[in-house]
Amino acid sequence: MHPAPSVILFTVFSGIGFGFLALLGLGLMVPSGWTAFFLWGLGYALAVGGLLASTFHLGHPERAIRAFSQWQTSWLSREGVASVATLVLLAPMAAGQWLGLPVPPVLGWIGAAGCAATVLCTSMIYAQLKTVPRWHHWITPVLFLAFALTGGLILAGQMLAVPVALALSAILYLSFRIGDGQFPRAALTTGHATGLSHLGRVTVLERGHTAGNYLLTEMIHVVGRKHAEKLRIIAILLAGVLPALVLLVLPPVAAIPLATAIHLIGALAARWLFFAEAEHVVGLYYGMR
C-alpha cells in the first residue's frame, strides 16, 4: 500500500494525542492553571492536528463533513464521530482544570474511554480490510492502542511508560512476525485470484496497460521495501526500547523531550512500514505483491 505522508502523520499524531488526553482524563496528572492550559492544549493540538492531516489526501476535503454520516457501517465514519465526541466531552474538564472550577471526575473517565474508542476505530479502518491480509488481524488494533498508550505515557513523563514502551516493542516485533505469515497463509496466488488454477501455474503474460495506473501506485506500492529489515530494527528500538532507557537514566526534564522525540521517529518508521509492507490482493492480477 502507498505510504501517504498525510495518513502516516494522521495516525501517529492523533494516536499520541488521544493517548495523552486519555491520561489527563483518567487523572494520572492533575494540572491546574496555565500548566493545565498548556498540557490540555498539547493533547488537543496533537489530536486535532493529526485529524486535519488526514484530510490532505482527500480528493475533496471541502466535503469532509459528510464523513460523519455513515457511522452505522463505516469505521472511517465512526472514527470521525468518536474523535469529535471525545474532544467535546473532555472540553469541560480541560476548562475546569485551567480555570480552577470543579468538574466531576466521571467526565474524564468517559472521555478517556472515548479516546480509546477513537484509536480503536482508527485501527479498524485498516484491520477490517480482508483485501490486505497483513492488516486483517487482531494484532492491528492491539498495535495502535499500544502506540497511543506508550506515546501518551512518555509525553506525560510517567515511569509506567518504561514497561509499557518495552511491551510496545514486543508487540511491534510480534506484528511483523504475524504480518509476514498472513499473505502466504491465505494461499493467495494469481491462479486463485483469476479462478484459473485448475489449468496449471498461472502467470501474467500481459497486464492490459503499458504504463502505470491508480491501482499500481496506490495499492501495489513496492518502492523502498529493500530497506524494510533495517527499518524494522530501527522502529522496534526507537519506538520502545530506547525511550524506556532514556526515561530510566536521565532526569525527567531532559528525558521527556528526548524520549518523546526518539519515540516519534520510531513510531513514524513503524507506521511507514505498516503501509509500505502491506500487500493488497489486487496485486495478484498484476503478478505482484
Place this chain on the structure above:
Amino acid sequence: MTQLPVRTEKKLGLAIDLDTCVGCQACVTACKGWNDQGYGVPLSDQDPYGASPSGTFLNRVHTYQAETPEGMGVTVNFPRSCLHCEDAPCVTVCPTGASYKRAEDGIVLVNEDICIGCGLCAWACPYGAREMDQAAGVMKKCTLCVDRIYNDNLPEEDRVPACVRTCPTGARHFGDFADPDSSVSRLTADRGGYALMPDMGTRPVNRYLPPRPKDAPDQASPLAPLLDIKASGFAGWLDRMLGKI
C-alpha cells in the same frame, strides 16, 4: 446509504466468457468512450500523448498464461471490472454514503457529488474495480451502463452495457442473475460459471465462464499417421536384411 439492501429484486450483472475472449480490448475502448460522456465526470487521462500515458478505466483486460501438467500452454484473456457484489465491502466502508447498492437491480454506484475521494472503497475491493479519477478527485467505477440499459431513447439492441454491445466475439453477456431462466443464468449453469475469490466474502454477481478444455497433445497432430512409414518391395527386403545383420 452505505447499508446494503437485504435483497435486491434483480441481480443485474455480466457473464464473461474466458473461452471466447480474444483480448482485443474493444470492450475497454467502448467502456471508456461511453462513460467519458455519460454518467458522472469524464474519465480523465494523464500524459496521454507522452512517454507514460495513464488514465481512469472502468474495465481492463489482462492476459494470463498457464502450463498444464501435460505441458500444454494455455493463454487466457481476462477482462476485469466491477462484479456488483451482493456483500459489497466498497459500499459499507464508505464514510459519506456516496457508495451505494441499488435495491431494485443490485447495481453498485457512486454518487460523485458527495464523494470525498478518500479512496477507502478502492482499498476494500479485492478486484481492483474502482479507480480514483486523478483530475476530478472522485471515485469511478463500472455503472453497468445504467444510462444505457434503461434508456428509452436508444434502440432496444443498444440497451445493454457498452462493453457487451461492442464485443466482436460475443464473450460478454448481460442479464439478470436473480432470474434462473435468464440467458446469463443458463450460461452460468451450462458452462460452470464461477465467482472471483469467493473467500473474500463479497458474493459477486458477475460470473466468469472458464476456458473449455483443450485437446491433448497426442491427438493434436494430423500428420502423425504419415510418419509411420512401412517400407515395401526392394526397400522392404533391404530393411529386413539389414535388420538381421
